[in-house]
Amino acid sequence: MKKQAGNLPDAVSTAKTLFDIVQCVKSSNGLTVTAVAAELDYAKSTVHRHLRTLEELGYVVEEPDGFHVGLRFLDIGQHARDCRPGFDLAHDMVDELAQETDERAQFLVEEHGEAVYLARSAGDRAVQTDPGVGSRIPLHATAAGKAILSALHEDRLFEIIEQTTFDPITDATVTNQETLLAELDKIRRRGYSFNRQENLDGLHAVGVPVQGTGDDVIGALSVSGPSHRLKGEWLEKELPDLLLGAANELELNIAHS
Missing domain, CATH: 3.30.450.40 (GAF domain)
Incomplete structure (x- = not known):
């Protein structure tokens, strides 16, 4: 089914939020959900949802000190x-x-x-x-x-x-x-x-x-x-x-x- 044009801004905003979170995790190398939310001024629920999705897909990993960028990005980077x-x-x-x-x-x-x-x-x-x-x-x-x-x-x-x-x-x-x-x-x-x-x-x-x-x-x-x-x-x-x-x-x- 064709997407409505009115849905596009929300989709773009969601993608931007996702990559803002990835960049935040990368720059600090080990952040909790609370720390990411505070750094970006995003709701904790939003950050939690995105990080769990990224974790399920293998793009971040959770360690005792917080979330880190996953090695799946290495495969993408090497390909590029x-x-x-x-x-x-x-x-x-x-x-x-x-x-x-x-x-x-x-x-x-x-x-x-x-x-x-x-x-x-x-x-x-x-x-x-x-x-x-x-x-x-x-x-x-x-x-x-x-x-x-x-x-x-x-x-x-x-x-x-x-x-x-x-x-x-x-x-x-x-x-x-x-x-x-x-x-x-x-x-x-x-x-x-x-x-x-x-x-x-x-x-x-x-x-x-x-x-x-x-x-x-x-x-x-x-x-x-x-x-x-x-x-x-x-x-x-x-x-x-x-x-x-x-x-x-x-x-x-x-x-x-």
Whole structure:
């Protein structure tokens, strides 16, 4: 039977409530029904009903200290990651870059106007600065994110820019459209981007876009590390050359895989 249009807002509201609860449980890692209800300002009965449903379906588990996100989400997350074009090849390339540079290497993609970490690997001297796989960060505040923006088709680029708030993360973060567009123009001409303490004080990074077979950008490779190591010729010339070569190799492997 066809659903009435008037029922749609309730259905959407219920779905939003469900995912608000999941995110709350994830962020706190062990919460009781009472704690979730207080955190979200929802009725305990509503939270209890949703959590029990999630538990029955295997998406949360109840431990002595409260509810935790269940491993069923791991299966969904791995499926979403593995379906991304060229993920396996990009993952291998990230490992190679980390070993060659001794720093942290990563592969990021764009989704819903944000940069998402899809793969990362740490070299022997890498510092623990980058968030985990699946974490999101503004595109305009990372080397990989800006590399992706530089390679997007114009309509998609401006769609993302229009929804970007440009809130400063550090004193060096790009905070307006004009500055970002000017920087993206430079990135297109030279083929690589820089992050000079734009999302974390003391961190530098270099990023390059990775194109798919249809000339669409599928993501970006980057290498990041402490600003006292990533500087001078290593930052300005050697790392960009290394990443450009890696991206070219990755694009060829994806095209012929």
